[in-house]
Amino acid sequence: MNSTPRSNRLHIGIFGKRNTGKSSLINALTSQEIALVSNIKGTTTDPVYKSMELLPIGPVVFIDTAGIDDEGKLGELRIKKTLKVLEKTDIAIILLSFESEDLEYEKSLIENIKKKNIPIIGVLNKVDKYNGSIKYLEQELNIKIYKTSIKTKDGIEKLKDEICKLKPYINDENPFIIRDKIKKNDVIVQVTPIDDSAPKGRLILPQVQTIREVLDGNGINIVVQDSELQKTIELFGDKIKMVITDSQVFGKIKDIVPNHIFLTSYSILFGRYKGDLLEFTKGIKEIKRLKKGDKILISEACSHHRQKGDIGRDKIPKFLQEISGVDLNFDWSSGNSIPEDISKYSLIVHCGGCMINRKEMVSRIKNASQKNIPIINYGIFLAYKHDILERALEIFPELN
Numbered sequence: 327m328n329s330t331p332r333s334n335r336l337h338i339g340i341f342g343k344r345n346t347g348k349s350s351l352i353n354a355l356t357s358q359e360i361a362l363v364s365n366i367k368g369t370t371t372d373p374v375y376k377s378m379e380l381l382p383i384g385p386v387v388f389i390d391t392a393g394i395d396d397e398g399k400l401g402e403l404r405i406k407k408t409l410k411v412l413e414k415t416d417i418a419i420i421l422l423s424f425e426s427e428d429l430e431y432e433k434s435l436i437e438n439i440k441k442k443n444i445p446i447i448g449v450l451n452k453v454d455k456y457n458g459s460i461k462y463l464e465q466e467l468n469i470k471i472y473k474t475s476i477k478t479k480d481g482i483e484k485l486k487d488e489i490c491k492l493k494p495y496i497n498d499e500n501p502f503i504i505r506d507k508i509k510k511n512d513v514i515v516q517v518t519p520i521d522d523s524a525p526k527g528r529l530i531l532p533q534v535q536t537i538r539e540v541l542d543g544n545g546i547n548i549v550v551q552d553s554e555l556q557k558t559i560e561l562f563g564d565k566i567k568m569v570i571t572d573s574q575v576f577g578k579i580k581d582i583v584p585n586h587i588f589l590t591s592y593s594i595l596f597g598r599y600k601g602d603l604l605e606f607t608k609g610i611k612e613i614k615r616l617k618k619g620d621k622i623l624i625s626e627a628c629s630h631h632r633q634k635g636d637i638g639r640d641k642i643p644k645f646l647q648e649i650s651g652v653d654l655n656f657d658w659s660s661g662n663s664i665p666e667d668i669s670k671y672s673l674i675v676h677c678g679g680c681m682i683n684r685k686e687m688v689s690r691i692k693n694a695s696q697k698n699i700p701i702i703n704y705g706i707f708l709a710y711k712h713d714i715l716e717r718a719l720e721i722f723p724e725l726n
């Protein structure tokens with residue numbers, strides 16, 4: 327159950343003032359003691375994640391956040407982290423307490439959540455102590471509110487049902503990596519080089535997930551290293567529908583794969599699955615307009631161990647300077663640490679984002695596009711660099 331990666335789970339953020347029972351609510355929803363529960367205000371500092379299976383939705387992750395009314399310098403930092411969670415939140419639960427004197431914090435949070443089009447559920451906790459009307463609260467906050475008592479467990483099952491009902495309203499525009507392009511018995515060749523940067527004894531997440539989607543579509547997977555691709559094409563020839571490769575060997579294999587066979591990369595597939603291929607293809611046109619000294623942000627959504635010749639640290643900067651023909655300045659970010667102020671950048675180059683959820687990747691793209699900063703991803707860039715971008719996108723005629 328817990329093997330579904332966090333990035334593939336529906337993210338449910340729990341927000342509210344300190345001491346409203348956020349941690350206890352997660353414990354009640356998951357029937358586990360995961361979040362630290364205490365009566366002392368402000369016990370939760372960094373967001374805490376808890377994965378569970380919520381039927382009929384499937385795998386979800388609850389995010390316990392620090393109170394939105396936290397105080398002091400450290401409190402301010404904690405509130406910032408709480409608000410950052412909104413970038414990955416698919417459903418927001420606002421926990422309210424009848425003991426609250428004013429609703430200003432909640433109003434401002436709800437306004438923020440609505441701007442981001444995140445569905446909201448209001449929950450009034452501790453109704454074992456108070457069971458009056460919630461009409462006033464609903465009118466003030468303009469959201470639907472459900473009553474629960476974590477102590478008596480009243481309303482917890484109803485709350486789970488309400489979360490499940492919201493699933494169809496969540497923007498899941500591209501729920502597939504490749505499943506929608508696969509028909510029964512389609513032969514799909516996947517090229518996964520086993521070089522120094524490949525993890526020992528296993529495949530990486532995008533490869534595993536893509537293999538799984540081909541199986542879901544009753545297609546036929548053939549997984550080879552780039553050194554065996556020529557032989558594979560000789561053996562299976564016209565029976566092959568598509569070759570999916572690690573973008574780093576595009577240059578090496580583009581002439582091996584005949585033109586009538588679709589050729590694309592994991593990174594391009596993830597550009598659609600997690601992000602927005604249209605936005606990335608728009609961004610690529612800006613490379614030729616880069617000027618001497620322009621700042622470029624190279625952003626990776628995880629902090630993996632980097633080898634010599636690393637794609638993000640070495641290859642992409644080198645290729646970008648070659649193509650633009652000017653000296654550029656590079657900054658790097660990894661994991662959750664994308665700079666708050668991105669306005670100084672002339673281009674953002676992002677990895678496939680397999681370790682973050684779609685919501686977070688889309689937030690990053692929207693943030694860049696609202697500031698008129700072009701954004702591209704590794705796969706799109708490497709296809710462009712090897713002069714096969716059009717070909718690598720042929721599998722998505724809907725983009726034209």
Ligand code: SF4
Binds near residue numbers: 628630
């Ligand atoms: S760098 Fe990006 S694409 Fe590569 S493994 Fe990390 S999150 Fe996934």
